[in-house]
Amino acid sequence: MASLFLLAVWAEMKMVYAELIRRKYMLLMLAAYPYILMIFILLIGMSIGNRQIFIQRIGVSPEIFFLVSGFLIMSILGTSDDLLWRPIYDEWIGTLPYVIASHIPRLYHYLAIPIPRLLIAFFTGLTSVLPLMVYYYGLHGFIEGLAVILLGLFSSIIFIPFIMVVMGFIYGFGNVNWRVINVIRPILLVLLGAYYPRYLMPLAGYIVSSLVPSSHVVEAIQRLLIGSLNGLYAFILLGVATALFIVYSPIGVYSIGLWEKRKISEGVKTE
Amino acid sequence: MYFTDTKICIDGDNGLGKDAVIVAADLVKTYKTKKRKGLFRGEKKLVEALKGISFKVYRGEIVGLLGPNGAGKTTTIKILATLLLPDSGDAWVNGYHVVKQPFGVRKSIGIMLTVERGFYGKLTGRENLEYFGALYGLDRRYMEERIDYLMKLLELDKLGAVDRMFEEYSLGMKARLGLARALLKDPPVLLLDEPTLGLDPSSSRMIRELVRKLAHREGKTILYTTHNMFEAEIVCDRILLINKGRIVAEGSPEQLKSLIPKLRIINMVIRGGKGVEEIVSSMGFEKYEAKYEDTIVNLKISVEKPEDVLGELIRRIVNAGHEIISLKVEEPTLEDVFLYYASKT
Ligand SMILES: Nc1ncnc2c1ncn2[C@@H]1O[C@H](COP(=O)(O)OP(=O)(O)OP(=O)(O)O)[C@@H](O)[C@H]1O
Ligand SMILES: [Mg+2]
Numbered sequence: 001m002a003s004l005f006l007l008a009v010w011a012e013m014k015m016v017y018a019e020l021i022r023r024k025y026m027l028l029m030l031a032a033y034p035y036i037l038m039i040f041i042l043l044i045g046m047s048i049g050n051r052q053i054f055i056q057r058i059g060v061s062p063e064i065f066f067l068v069s070g071f072l073i074m075s076i077l078g079t080s081d082d083l084l085w086r087p088i089y090d091e092w093i094g095t096l097p098y099v100i101a102s103h104i105p106r107l108y109h110y111l112a113i114p115i116p117r118l119l120i121a122f123f124t125g126l127t128s129v130l131p132l133m134v135y136y137y138g139l140h141g142f143i144e145g146l147a148v149i150l151l152g153l154f155s156s157i158i159f160i161p162f163i164m165v166v167m168g169f170i171y172g173f174g175n176v177n178w179r180v181i182n183v184i185r186p187i188l189l190v191l192l193g194a195y196y197p198r199y200l201m202p203l204a205g206y207i208v209s210s211l212v213p214s215s216h217v218v219e220a221i222q223r224l225l226i227g228s229l230n231g232l233y234a235f236i237l238l239g240v241a242t243a244l245f246i247v248y249s250p251i252g253v254y255s256i257g258l259w260e261k262r263k264i265s266e267g268v269k270t271e
Numbered sequence: 272m273y274f275t276d277t278k279i280c281i282d283g284d285n286g287l288g289k290d291a292v293i294v295a296a297d298l299v300k301t302y303k304t305k306k307r308k309g310l311f312r313g314e315k316k317l318v319e320a321l322k323g324i325s326f327k328v329y330r331g332e333i334v335g336l337l338g339p340n341g342a343g344k345t346t347t348i349k350i351l352a353t354l355l356l357p358d359s360g361d362a363w364v365n366g367y368h369v370v371k372q373p374f375g376v377r378k379s380i381g382i383m384l385t386v387e388r389g390f391y392g393k394l395t396g397r398e399n400l401e402y403f404g405a406l407y408g409l410d411r412r413y414m415e416e417r418i419d420y421l422m423k424l425l426e427l428d429k430l431g432a433v434d435r436m437f438e439e440y441s442l443g444m445k446a447r448l449g450l451a452r453a454l455l456k457d458p459p460v461l462l463l464d465e466p467t468l469g470l471d472p473s474s475s476r477m478i479r480e481l482v483r484k485l486a487h488r489e490g491k492t493i494l495y496t497t498h499n500m501f502e503a504e505i506v507c508d509r510i511l512l513i514n515k516g517r518i519v520a521e522g523s524p525e526q527l528k529s530l531i532p533k534l535r536i537i538n539m540v541i542r543g544g545k546g547v548e549e550i551v552s553s554m555g556f557e558k559y560e561a562k563y564e565d566t567i568v569n570l571k572i573s574v575e576k577p578e579d580v581l582g583e584l585i586r587r588i589v590n591a592g593h594e595i596i597s598l599k600v601e602e603p604t605l606e607d608v609f610l611y612y613a614s615k616t
Binding site: 004007008010011014015018019022093094095097098099100101102103104109264265267268270271 | 302345346349352353354355356374377378380382384385388389390391392393394395398401402403404405406407408409411436452464
C-alpha cells in the first residue's frame with residue numbers, strides 16, 4: 001500500500017519536473033517569487049504606513065513577516081492550485097478518462113500531486129527565508145528559519161484533504177471551471193491568515209479560519225517569529241491541525257468520489 | 272440472423288457461463304443537453320444515443336461495432352469502460368458489473384478512446400507510459416520491462432519516438448502509444464474506439480495486424496469500433512452493425528454480405544455516347560447507373576445472374592459501334608450492406 005503511494009509520488013515528480021526542466025524560466029520564477037512578493041508589499045506598505053508601527057503591532061520586522069508569508073502562500077496555495085487545476089487540465093488535454101479509469105486509491109494520488117512542487121518550495125525556502133533569518137538573527141535565525149520552512153511544508157500537506165473536500169463538492173455540485181479557482185483563492189488566502197494574522201481577526205473569522213487545518217500551523221509559525229510560542233501552545237496548534245487532517249481525509253475521498261460519479265453520470269469527455 | 276435476442280441476461284447471470292467476456296444487455300442511454308436559444312434561454316434536448324443494445328463477446332474474439340457517425344459506438348464503449356452510466360440495462364466485463372463493480376471492470380480492461388489526445392504533451396512517450404503505469408499500480412521493474420517490450424512491439428523504438436515529447440508525435444505515433452497504454456497492464460479485455468481513425472495505411476495495417484494477433488494468439492477479448500467497412504471486414508471475427516442506437520444486423524463479414532439480396536454489379540467503361548444507355552434500358556435492366564465523362568461512359572448494372580445477360584449485352588454494345596474499354600463483375604462490399612441497412616432504418 002505504501003508502495004502505491006511512493007509510486008504515485010514518483011509519477012508526479014516525473015510529470016512536474018519534465019515540465020519544469022523543459023521550461024527553465026519557470027524554475028527561476030519560483031525561486032524569485034517570495035522576494036518579489038516581499039518587495040512589492042513593502043513598497044506598498046511604506047507608502048501608507050510606518051515601519052515602527054508595524055513592528056509594534058505585529059511584533060516582527062515587516063521584511064521577515066512578508067517574506068515568510070510569501071513563502072507560506074507559495075507553498076500552501078501552490079498546493080491547492082495544483083489540486084484544483086488538475087481535473088481541469090486533465091479534461092482539457094483528454095487524459096481524464098484514463099485517470100478516472102485508473103485504480104490507484106484517490107487519497108494517495110491527491111497526496112502525491114503537490115509533492116514535487118513542495119520539494120521545490122523547500123529549496124525556495126532555503127534560498128529566501130533562511131538567508132534573511134540568518135542575516136537578522138545569526139545562528140538562532142538559522143534554526144528558526146529551518147523550523148519555519150519545515151512547518152510551511154507541513155501546513156501544505158495537511159491542506160490537501162481539506163482541498164479535496166472543497167473541490168469535490170464544488171466540482172461535484174457545480175461545474176469544473178477554472179474561474180472557480182479565482183473565487184476560492186482569495187477566500188483561502190484570508191482564512192489562512194498568512195498576511196493578516198489570525199489572532200488579530202474578529203471572532204467569526206477566527207472560527208471559520210480554524211476549520212482550515214493549515215491556518216493553525218500558520219499561526220504557530222507567526223508566533224514563532226514574534227517569540228510568543230510556548231511548547232504547550234505549539235503542541236495544541238499542531239495537534240489540532242493533524243486531527244483535522246485525519247478527519248478531512250475520508251471526507252475528502254468521499255467528496256472526490258462524488259465528483260467522479262457526477263462526471264460518469266454525464267459521461268467523461270473523450271473528444 | 273437478425274438480432275432479436277434483446278434480453279440476453281437474466282438477473283444475476285454474469286454471462287461467464289459460456290465464456291462470454293463482455294455482455295451487454297438492453298443498454299439504453301439518452302443524453303440530455305441544452306440547446307442555446309439567445310443569451311439566457313435554453314431548450315432541453317434529448318438525444319437517444321442507445322435504444323436497447325444487447326450483445327456478447329466471447330473470449331479471444333474480435334467483435335466490430337460498425338456504424339456511421341452518431342450511431343452510438345463511443346457511447347457503448349464508454350459504458351463498458353465505466354466512464355458513463357447507462358439509463359437502464361446491464362453490462363458485464365470479465366464477470367464484473369459495469370455499474371456495481373466498476374473497479375473490477377477497470378482492472379480488466381485496456382482502453383483507447385481517441386487517437387490524437389489523452390497524453391501529457393511535455394512528457395516523452397516513455398514518461399507518459401510510466402505515469403499511467405503508476406496510476407495502474409504496476410510494479411516498477413515489471414513496468415519498465417513491459418514498456419520496453421511494448422515500444423518494440425508497436426515499433427515506436429524504430430520510429431525514434433520513445434524519448435520524444437508527446438507533443439511532437441505524429442498521429443501514427445500517438446495511436447501506437449495509445450495502444451501501448453491499453454496493453455500496459457496486459458488486460459484480458461481491450462475496448463478500442465476507432466483506433467485507426469486518420470492514420471496512414473502503414474500505421475493502420477500494423478495496428479490491425481496486432482489486434483488480430485492479440486486476440487487469436489494471446490486470447491484477448493476485443494471490442495473494436497469503426498465506421499470503415501473495409502476495416503471491419505479484415506479485422507473482425509464478427510460484426511455488429513449499429514445505426515441510430517440499435518444493432519440492425521449481426522454476423523461474420525461473409526454472413527452480413529449474404530444478407531443483402533444476391534446482386535452482383537457489372538461495371539463497364541465504354542467509349543461511345545448516349546446510345547449506350549438506350550441499349551441498357553431496352554434490355555430491361557432496372558437498377559443501373561451511368562456516369563459520363565466526354566465520350567466515356569461508366570456503367571454500373573446490378574443483376575442477380577450476370578452470366579445470363581452479359582453475352583447479349585456485350586454483343587449489342589459492340590454492334591452499335593461502341594468500344595468496351597474495361598469490364599468487371601463485382602461482389603457486393605460490406606459498404607453495400609451498410610448502405611442497405613442505413614437506408615432501411
Ligand atoms: N455528451 C453528449 N451529450 C449529448 N449528446 C451526445 C453526447 N455524446 C454523444 N452524443 C450524441 O449521441 C449520439 C451517439 O454518439 P456516439 O458518440 O456514441 O456516436 P459514435 O457512433 O461514436 O459516432 P462517431 O462515429 O461520430 O464517433 C450522437 O447523436 C451524439 O450526438
Ligand atoms: Mg465515436
